[in-house]
Amino acid sequence: MEYHFTTPLNEEDVRKLRTGDIVYLSGMIYTGRDEVHIHALELAKEGKKPPLDFRNMVLFHCGPVMKKDENGEWRVIAAGPTTSSRMNSLEPDFIERFGVRAIIGKGGMSEPTVESMKEHGAVYLAMTGGAAALAATAFKKVHGVEWFEFGMPEAIWILEAEDLGPLVVGIDSHGNSLYRDVDENVAKNRKKAEEVLGISE
Amino acid sequence: MIQKETVTKVVVDLLRMASTGSPPDVVRALEEAYEREDSEVPKMQMKAIMKNIELAKSEGLPLCQDTGVHIFFVKGNLRLIPSFSEFEKAIRKGVEKATEEVPLRPNAVHPITRKNPGNNIGKGMPAINYIPTDDPYVEIIAFPKGAGSENMSFMKMLTPSQGLKGIKEFVLDCVIRSGGKPCTPTVIGVGIGGTSDIAMHIAKESLLRPIGERHPEKDIAELEEELMKAMNETGIGPMGLGGKTTVLDVKVEYAYCHTASLPVAVNTQCWTGRRARAKIYEDGRIEEMEG
Structure with a gap:
């Protein structure tokens, strides 16, 4: 199935999605990677709030290349996904506390995140890694930046997307993970690879 | 003797070329992969990759937001280099210029403090490897690595x-x-x-x-x-x-x-296979090549 959604998302729409479905997203999308996760969760523990409300929003694991044009406006030069597994230990807590509905990234996330997505109604959307020019052209406007002091890749960029995709539902909100399926398949295929190499027992 | 200005110019050109386009041999291999894949999800990934390569080329955009850290291989008759310190300074200047102009993401940080100078330059970075040969030129190979x-x-x-x-x-x-x-x-x-x-x-x-x-x-x-x-x-x-x-x-x-x-x-x-090379001859002649 192919879906076109505009942010903010609602739980009902997100729960419709199944692994392997294709999604295109329009509307506001927030970038956030290692530092955003660390600092937002630190603030939450102190009873404080991060500068943006992530509820029903889309978090994009991305450290973009940005440039100010001659009018002083930020422009997206390149914005592909970063490796999501670096955020594995922080994501379940981030989803629970901030109510993010979808995460865009690459490479998938571990079982605790799959569980958290099931419990709280969120999905993981796989974007083609390295396809930064493709993504950059889908972002039509930069609405601002928070936590710029963490550096260009680690800041929260507020980006407006128009039909960002294709994104593949890698983890749905029903406990399914395409990455788990592939891992199981690879474990089975290992024997075939060993036969080719003449090293099977 | 090869001029240091030539070295800086070549480094900027090579980093632009490598960051914004995959070499022809890589593009061919990716096209073959697209043909080979026969189910929806992998075929879609390969299609996005091909489309991304076209867009990066037509718009002059980096293929990937991770434009890498900068590794160079310098191969050829190293007697044509002015001096190693001048030559390395010229390469570092090229990296700094390319970071600003292409632009490239400032990726190089201090390994412990994680401080980012913002220009991809620091102790040991860019990394420069020398391969001396008896060829009548010096070949610079840019090999940015994400x-x-x-x-x-x-x-x-x-x-x-x-x-x-x-x-x-x-x-x-x-x-x-x-x-x-x-x-x-x-x-x-x-x-x-x-x-x-x-x-x-x-x-x-x-x-x-x-x-x-x-x-x-x-x-x-x-x-x-x-x-x-x-x-x-x-x-x-x-x-x-x-x-x-x-x-x-x-x-x-x-x-x-x-x-x-x-x-x-x-x-x-990674699939981008980014690399670009140029031969610089003693008389200042330059041959630039993707891949």
Whole structure:
């Protein structure tokens, strides 16, 4: 199935999605990677709030290349996904506390995140890694930046997307993970690879 | 004598070329992968990759937001270089200029404080490797390396008794452990022998060879083909979402090692396969090439 959604998302729409479905997203999308996760969760523990409300929003694991044009406006030069597994230990807590509905990234996330997505109604959307020019052209406007002091890749960029995709539902909100399926398949295929190499027992 | 201004200009050109386009041999291999994939998810990944390459080229945009850290190989008659300190200064100036102009993401940070100077320049970075030859030119090869693939580097001191079987097992383990994280389909460089550092160095250097070009020694060429076939049996596929193409190629290089050692190293290159090279002649003539 192919879906076109505009942010903010609602739980009902997100729960419709199944692994392997294709999604295109329009509307506001927030970038956030290692530092955003660390600092937002630190603030939450102190009873404080991060500068943006992530509820029903889309978090994009991305450290973009940005440039100010001659009018002083930020422009997206390149914005592909970063490796999501670096955020594995922080994501379940981030989803629970901030109510993010979808995460865009690459490479998938571990079982605790799959569980958290099931419990709280969120999905993981796989974007083609390295396809930064493709993504950059889908972002039509930069609405601002928070936590710029963490550096260009680690800041929260507020980006407006128009039909960002294709994104593949890698983890749905029903406990399914395409990455788990592939891992199981690879474990089975290992024997075939060993036969080719003449090293099977 | 090669002018330092020429070196700086060539470095900017090469970094622009490498960041905004995949070399022709890589594009060909990606097209073949697109044809080979026959189910929806991997085919869509390959299609997005092809479209991204077209867009990056037409818009002059970086292929990937991770424009890498900057590694150079300088190959040729090093007597044509003004002086090593002047030459390295000219390369660093080129990296700084390209970071501003292309633009490239400022990736180089202090390893402990994580402080980012913002220009991709710091102690030991860019990394410059020299390969002296008797050619009538100096060839500069730009080889920007993203973290997604460089993080999937592995090194092991095997025992000589583990032999070729141990080497094959190690490579298969590395590729399976990496999954889709290094942005598959990748090119895998395998370095066998030498010392621990040499094994990794030759693994990386082997990635400079164009896709499809086999090692000149028959046994090694056969090992490359066998490893490539085996890796593509794993079903990891483009972006680790399953499929037939996990690697575009496997390169193997070796060096003699201690009779009591068997070092083996794996270095991974993502699907972009970014590299660009230029030959500079003594009279200032420049030949620039993608890939």
